[in-house]
Amino acid sequence: MERPVPTDVEHEVTSIDMIVSKGDAEGNITYTNPIFMKISGYSQGELLDKPHSILRHPDMPKVIFKYLWDNIKEGKDVIAYVKNLCKDGGYYWVIAQVRVAKNPDGSFRNYVSTRRAITDNAKKTISDLYAKLLEIEKNEGVEASEKALEAFLQENGQSFATFNQFMTSLNK
Numbered sequence: 021m022e023r024p025v026p027t028d029v030e031h032e033v034t035s036i037d038m039i040v041s042k043g044d045a046e047g048n049i050t051y052t053n054p055i056f057m058k059i060s061g062y063s064q065g066e067l068l069d070k071p072h073s074i075l076r077h078p079d080m081p082k083v084i085f086k087y088l089w090d091n092i093k094e095g096k097d098v099i100a101y102v103k104n105l106c107k108d109g110g111y112y113w114v115i116a117q118v119r120v121a122k123n124p125d126g127s128f129r130n131y132v133s134t135r136r137a138i139t140d141n142a143k144k145t146i147s148d149l150y151a152k153l154l155e156i157e158k159n160e161g162v163e164a165s166e167k168a169l170e171a172f173l174q175e176n177g178q179s180f181a182t183f184n185q186f187m188t189s190l191n192k
């Protein structure tokens with residue numbers, strides 16, 4: 021499938037929408053709920069068994085996905101803001117919580133992402149931050165971007181240890 025050409029058309033996520041998907045150990049999509057299809061514009065057939073990166077928007081810094089995978093692979097949940105690309109090139113912002121689901125015997129079952137609408141305040145703060153991180157990645161690479169993300173957290177009296185709570189608190 022060809023990658024959509026990004027446009028500046030924003031798709032609305034309302035306060036009652038909960039966009040859910042599940043993924044296997046590699047991040048391939050194993051389940052999507054109806055609102056996922058409605059907002060992204062893809063059919064279930066176009067999504068199942070495809071990597072979640074089908075939604076990857078070029079405005080997203082790599083470091084956010086690095087942070088996501090470093091943590092979920094260790095069994096730790098992550099709460100992060102994501103700008104996603106729709107099939108028609110439009111986009112939508114969400115705050116996503118990615119959790120690791122386990123089988124009764126404790127073995128890995130799947131990854132589950134629940135995504136909700138974000139506030140204008142969060143959108144402003146996070147799109148400014150992500151634009152800076154993206155610029156740093158282009159010029160200096162992901163390691164420098166990770167340091168800049170850590171510096172942003174520190175400027176706000178936070179650290180990677182308080183990442184999830186801080187991201188949640190920004191959505192006011």
Ligand SMILES: Cc1cc2nc3c(=O)[nH]c(=O)nc-3n(C[C@H](O)[C@H](O)[C@H](O)COP(=O)(O)O)c2cc1C
Pocket residue numbers: 041042043046047071072073074075076077080085089102104118131132133
């Ligand atoms: C359960 C789950 C949900 C994910 N949801 C998204 C998503 O909504 N948008 C996105 O760009 N990446 C999502 N990812 C991350 C992707 O797997 C991938 O790391 C990211 O799109 C960056 O792709 P790239 O490394 O190929 O550039 C998700 C991963 C998992 C495990």
